[in-house]
Amino acid sequence: MGRLFGTDGVRGVAGRDLTAELAMDLSVAAAHVLGDAGAFTAGIGRSGSSPNRPIAVVGRDPRASGEFLEAAVVAGLASSGMDVLRLGVLPTPAVAYLTTALGADMGVMLSASHNPAPDNGIKFLDRDGYKLPDAVENEIEQRLGEKWDRPVGGAVGRVRDAYGEADRYVSHVLSTVSGRLDGLNVVVDCAHGAAHIVAPEALMRAGAKVETIGARPDGLNINAGVGSTHLDKLQQVVISRGADVGIAYDGDADRCLAVAHTGEVIDGDQIMAVLAMDMHAEGKLAGNTVVATVMSNLGFKLALRNAGIDVIETAVGDRYVLEAMRESGYNLGGEQSGHVLMLDHSTTGDGLLTSLHLLSAVVREGRPLAELASVMTRLPQVLVNVKGVDRAKASVPELGEAVAAAERELGETGRVLIRPSGTEPMIRVMVEAASAEQAQRLADRLADVVRTACV
Structure with a gap:
């Protein structure tokens, strides 16, 4: 076994x-x-x-x-x-x-x-x-x-x-934010999951006007067409109701994503960027550093670098982010998927905590979420999963040469990441570039090399 x-x-x-x-x-x-x-x-x-x-x-x-x-x-x-x-x-x-x-x-x-x-x-x-x-x-x-x-x-x-x-938990997360959310119209998608009671309650107690979707679990509908992995419905409701923000949790609410009033999806990288800038301005960002994974968008790293904030990268997985944070005493980190770790207040990713701090930043700044999130520009990212190959051969010379050639073409406007799967005979090829066309072209070229050189 x-x-x-x-x-x-x-x-x-x-x-x-x-x-x-x-x-x-x-x-x-x-x-x-x-x-x-x-x-x-x-x-x-x-x-x-x-x-x-x-x-x-x-x-x-x-x-x-x-x-x-x-x-x-x-x-x-x-x-x-x-x-x-x-x-x-x-x-x-x-x-x-x-x-x-x-x-x-x-x-x-x-x-x-x-x-x-x-x-x-x-x-x-x-x-x-x-x-x-x-x-x-x-x-x-x-x-x-x-x-x-x-x-x-x-x-x-x-x-x-x-x-x-x-109620003890709700009171705790509310105690971590200063100010109120009065006047903010929020649509909350609870994924028919674990946050269906505590999340709306906390946001309403903070002063927000709350409308919920995905808040009627029946034991069988969790994550079914709702939640952080299915944002279409939330986008539609935010736009149709003229809401200021949409918040989507996953089934156990240890992560969240957001939707701006325009319907634009705000991913975990953008949420971390907004929080990092806010904490940096308040002098609360430990070590002036954020911990992210190698899959975080290059635009995230460039935005923080321009703001004078350091980024440390780990392997994919919130446990690796947490390990690096605890080891060096950092208090903000997370993943593009919406797992955000705020270790001053929680030992795990916490979607409700994250959303409260995100919404508090919106109110404090007096600007729409879309404008705050524009502090970073997401570079086009293409991921190709090449299946049926020997993942142990991800470091063969032919692939290394192809990666080097792609990196020369990209310069500082993109990057390449080759990741063997941890569980399947598969190698993941990820390319970020200034344009979607360039990212797709280079990803396809590298995937072809993987198919011929890693068998």
């Missing part, structure tokens, strides 16, 4: 790949790894826990499968001797925040993010609200199915509902 944990927890089709049995076994193993580390440290009455017993908090998105998976996870944790607080349907960043705010030893989030409803996933968080490093995930896998002494009687964990703690 291959490694269970992927780049963001354990995912699969619920009931087939991710079964109730696996969910329970994973939770038992996680309790032994993460719970043991905090065992016998819980103070009397801490978050309602019994004395000397570790605590876990569990949240989920609205997927139908989350109901049985939650039951399995709670059963595994409680049978291992952990007290469990059921948070109900909440965003991933809310679970991360409440893990620390409630003094828990670990957190569990059940979600498959932007994936369709049949999928689901289990994500474990440490007591500080951070995703687990590979070494800890490996230890959890290694302890799957091990023999253990099962608690009995008063030693078993107790379970209680803590649905009211959602």
Whole structure:
């Protein structure tokens, strides 16, 4: 069996790949790894826990499968001797925040993010609200199915509902912004997901006039034609209602994208650029640096460079962005997809937090979002996935020579990125250029070289 944990927890089709049995076994193993580390440290009455017993908090998105998976996870944790607080349907960043705010030893989030409803996933968080490093995930896998002494009687964990703690999270994100959003008309697309209650509530409490779409989850419609991966409907509603801004979250609301009043999509790079400029002007940008991935648009990097802000690049994946930020003490980073990390306020990407800060910048500047986002110009970007090739040959001389020739033609007006897939026999060719025609021409040329040289 291959490694269970992927780049963001354990995912699969619920009931087939991710079964109730696996969910329970994973939770038992996680309790032994993460719970043991905090065992016998819980103070009397801490978050309602019994004395000397570790605590876990569990949240989920609205997927139908989350109901049985939650039951399995709670059963595994409680049978291992952990007290469990059921948070109900909440965003991933809310679970991360409440893990620390409630003094828990670990957190569990059940979600498959932007994936369709049949999928689901289990994500474990440490007591500080951070995703687990590979070494800890490996230890959890290694302890799957091990023999253990099962608690009995008063030693078993107790379970209680803590649905009211959602307000603690809303109050937290609101406390991170100064000023109000009075007079701002916002359309919010909740993807029929985990933010369908807390996001509209937070924005209304901040003073915005809010209209929602994708806010009626039925367990099966999460991400279905709505949310940050399907922006068409949000664009239409923003334009038809004459709204100032549209905000779209994904299924677990750990990321967001925006739509300007013109219907223009504002991606994660543009959101980070606006936030970076705002934080820089306020003297709040740590190290005068933003952390982004190699896939961020060159226009983003050029705009920040022109503003005197440094950009550090990492591999693709928010975990690598987070790692670089924590290592060097930076407080802003993220991805083009809308995962934005603001470590002064959150341990994970947080779509609601990001949107509040973005909208606050709009109000503070007194300018439309489209104008603020124009601080960067997105260069045309073409991505070609060349399948059926040997990804280990991405560094062959013939391809290196072709890349060098393309880079000479582009000069400082574009760039080339060749990325072997981490999971498939595929090499990704990405080209950015001053024009879409040039980007497509060079990408096609390089893809042809990959097809002949990487077999």
